[in-house]
Amino acid sequence: MATIDGLPPLREVIRDHELVAKKSLGQNFLLDLNLTARIARSAGDLAGSDVLEIGPGPGGLTRGLLVEGARRVLAVEKDPRCMAALSEIAAAYPGRLEVIEGDALEVDVRAHLTPPIRIAANLPYNVGTELLVRWLTPPEWPPFWQSLTLMFQREVAERIVAKPGTNHYGRLAILAQWRCDAKIVMSLPPEAFTPAPKVHSAVVHLTALPEPRYPADPKVLERVVAAGFNQRRKMLRAALKSVHPQIEALLEEAGIPPTERAERVSIEAFCRLARLVAAA
Numbered sequence: 001m002a003t004i005d006g007l008p009p010l011r012e013v014i015r016d017h018e019l020v021a022k023k024s025l026g027q028n029f030l031l032d033l034n035l036t037a038r039i040a041r042s043a044g045d046l047a048g049s050d051v052l053e054i055g056p057g058p059g060g061l062t063r064g065l066l067v068e069g070a071r072r073v074l075a076v077e078k079d080p081r082c083m084a085a086l087s088e089i090a091a092a093y094p095g096r097l098e099v100i101e102g103d104a105l106e107v108d109v110r111a112h113l114t115p116p117i118r119i120a121a122n123l124p125y126n127v128g129t130e131l132l133v134r135w136l137t138p139p140e141w142p143p144f145w146q147s148l149t150l151m152f153q154r155e156v157a158e159r160i161v162a163k164p165g166t167n168h169y170g171r172l173a174i175l176a177q178w179r180c181d182a183k184i185v186m187s188l189p190p191e192a193f194t195p196a197p198k199v200h201s202a203v204v205h206l207t208a209l210p211e212p213r214y215p216a217d218p219k220v221l222e223r224v225v226a227a228g229f230n231q232r233r234k235m236l237r238a239a240l241k242s243v244h245p246q247i248e249a250l251l252e253e254a255g256i257p258p259t260e261r262a263e264r265v266s267i268e269a270f271c272r273l274a275r276l277v278a279a280a
């Protein structure tokens with residue numbers, strides 16, 4: 001059957017290059033090119049952007065990004081076995097796909113990218129969360145990227161978009177939503193992947209805001225939020241004792257009842273508290 005880009009179907013690519021999925025690299029591949037094109041579309045208007053893709057594997061999402069018109073794709077893949085398959089895609093899209101073989105946690109990609117930059121990835125859970133936290137905590141804001149379109153286990157996706165007063169609300173929600181708009185744009189059942197993982201997945205799309213939603217020093221905010229959620233069952237006056245000796249008075253000044261628990265406090269209120277802590 002013809003594919004959307006005229007290149008061989010991904011099943012053939014995997015067979016011809018003997019890309020048996022490795023558990024150690026978290027390899028669950030997307031083989032449906034219509035689906036990868038849909039994920040690429042959810043990343044926004046790619047035509048004028050460089051796209052950083054982490055973990056292209058056999059190239060399903062890479063092909064989706066290219067078909068959907070990405071100006072250039074820079075793909076970082078740790079598995080050397082995938083390089084030959086990715087070279088075939090690069091040959092079909094001259095000058096539009098650069099592949100770096102390496103660990104995304106170590107490779108410095110900035111010099112290879114020209115703004116505007118979007119990031120898209122279907123990554124193993126642990127690497128994905130670590131990269132997300134790094135991308136959300138750059139030395140300066142706005143960050144080097146405009147948007148992140150990332151596949152996660154559904155439970156992690158729900159933690160990213162969670163609202164106060166819900167079970168999933170915590171550090172990740174605050175980190176993400178303080179300086180980004182974040183939403184789940186797609187849900188995928190295990191059968192969408194080969195091999196099928198145990199859990200459902202979801203694609204989260206985050207757009208960087210030009211400036212934080214509410215002013216606060218990122219380091220102080222992170223300290224307050226971390227302390228609040230490290231002991232999420234405790235009242236804030238106890239959980240935040242280590243943050244400041246007069247925390248109870250500061251909580252009251254911020255309009256947060258000292259008997260409240262972190263999971264019920266809005267991002268705006270956390271920022272108010274962080275400003276008072278920084279000034280105290």
Ligand code: SAM
Nearest residue numbers: 025028029030055056057077078079103104122
């Ligand atoms: N993007 C492909 C797809 O959607 O079919 C593959 C997705 S698979 C879930 C994750 C990919 O990330 C694998 O190709 C794996 O080799 C790669 N990977 C795992 N850890 C990595 C790391 N630290 N740096 C770069 N790539 C990594």
